[in-house]
Amino acid sequence: MPYKTILVILDTPDNARVAVDFAAAFAREHGAHIVGLHTEIVSAVPLVAPMEIPDPVAVQALQDMAHNQAIDIERLFRAKMERENLAYEWRNFASTVGYGSEPLMESARSADLLVAVQPDPAKSSDSHVDVESFLFESGRPVLLIPYIFTEPKPIRRVLIAWNGSKEAARATFDALPFLTTADSVEIFSVDTSNSLTHSPKETGAEIAATLARHGVRARLETAACGGKTPSQVIENRLADDSIDLLVMGAYTHSWLWQLIFGGTTRTLLQSMTAMTLLAR
Structure with a gap:
């Protein structure tokens, strides 16, 4: 809706x-x-x-x-x-x-x-x-x-930062009006040592199936850190795929929350390239 x-x-x-x-x-x-x-x-x-x-x-x-x-x-x-x-x-x-x-x-x-x-x-x-x-x-x-934006742009390509948490789930469902009209939706999981009981691929497949019932055809992608922080992996993905909207949960003490508000990642906030839908 x-x-x-x-x-x-x-x-x-x-x-x-x-x-x-x-x-x-x-x-x-x-x-x-x-x-x-x-x-x-x-x-x-x-x-x-x-x-x-x-x-x-x-x-x-x-x-x-x-x-x-x-x-x-x-x-x-x-x-x-x-x-x-x-x-x-x-x-x-x-x-x-x-x-x-x-x-x-x-x-x-x-x-x-x-x-x-x-x-x-x-x-x-x-x-x-x-x-x-x-x-x-x-x-x-x-x-x-992003403060660097000067005029509206359509939301065509969406990336969901997914780790199976309740915050990520809340953000995903809150974003449904954007997801159902987007041309491309990607469920993106970063595989870290802090992953949940199930692998990112397993939890991502479940949310992808749920979104499909809403008419959202989302593809599932995972990536390893490879010496980078999870926030850096997501930042690279946003740039490489020309993402219009990032959907993510707001976490109190996690790398995703630090991505937006953390002191050590302030430079990432300054270089924000996509609209971001946050939910908790």
């Missing part, structure tokens, strides 16, 4: 246009209702030395800046929705703790799919979306768009 409610997280002006364009493209394809979500964040409180008391003028200036930014993002969002004649609504929240606040999670839990743009590591901002909070607290899949 298609996605019918898509929540797009509009954190910064730099990311908003791309996020809105992608969400609009998905909404047209799936006949979905779009929820635009933004939060006004003032996290830093300027102090007046030496007494270390808040400077009300500086605090107000930060609040005004955050509010004006929200107005600009809302204007961009509404203009796009009206031009495309899409069903939509706008939700704006004020927060001192960022995107992990409960009102935002409540909004996210009612959506089929969350869409966000990957934060640019070179542009630090308190307003950047907290993807980790949405993954762990909303219970909904997050589609992360």
